[in-house]
Amino acid sequence: MPAPTLHLLHGIVGSGKTTFARRLERDLPAVRFSPDEWMVALHGVNPPEVLFRDQAARIETLVWEHAGRILRAGVDVVYEGGFWTRASRDDARRRAREWGVECRLYSLRCPVEVARRRALARTANMPDGALEISGPTFDLLLQRFEPLGPDEPCTVVETGGL
Template structure:
């Protein structure tokens, strides 16, 4: 093959990015994740969609702590499996969006470190909403339960609001 002496072949190495969707139920995480999925040609992994497909809507207003414990164990197992898929996809050079909520800084720091270990970029997308708006959205969502969502008792949402740790400004620095 003849090549002109002044032409160099440039290889472009694309670094995949791990996108974390951070926020409480009803904050708009999944809506934002779907938009990002199209913009970035990324793989979106929304844990609630997988949970509902596998187990249905397994919590209700009258659910007790045993029901929530079973629900949470299922959720954790799905998150673990989705992370395994996400890690492989990131290594292949494709962006991944994890739509899990990531309510604590320690969760976000752990995923940042995992992304770094894989050589992937990392970005947080925070879907913030007021308590009033969250309660309004969850009430409307519970009335219709769109596909891929499950019922969230208002009392649980209020409990989760108290334990949620919004990301600090330094977490947005790549």
């Protein structure tokens, strides 16, 4: 039996992470974790920033605890956290090594304007589990996004047509 895999999704807001994660969850099969869905379930679609930072860290801790248990039980995990920083990706790869599981990084790519349009449309329609994203918030989050380094192997997924 092959080792389970931790599937990490890297992409900007609106790049199609949730759509792709749900597809992986169904097709692999795997257990999917979406920190945004947990945040919305606990604090609504637009939690205040002062609350958001603390709660996001707590949710991440819980997700990692559960993901580790599931992976050690032999089941794949899809984590759609975005992994915007090199430090977060390095931490995820370290965890996978410690747990003795494979780690696969997907880079979801689409034009920024497509992602912006999707994020704003999603906010207008507010599907279950989605956080509210305004135009200024999108711009702020885009500035925090760190592209993958040349030494970070990944599977590129073009999502402009999703």
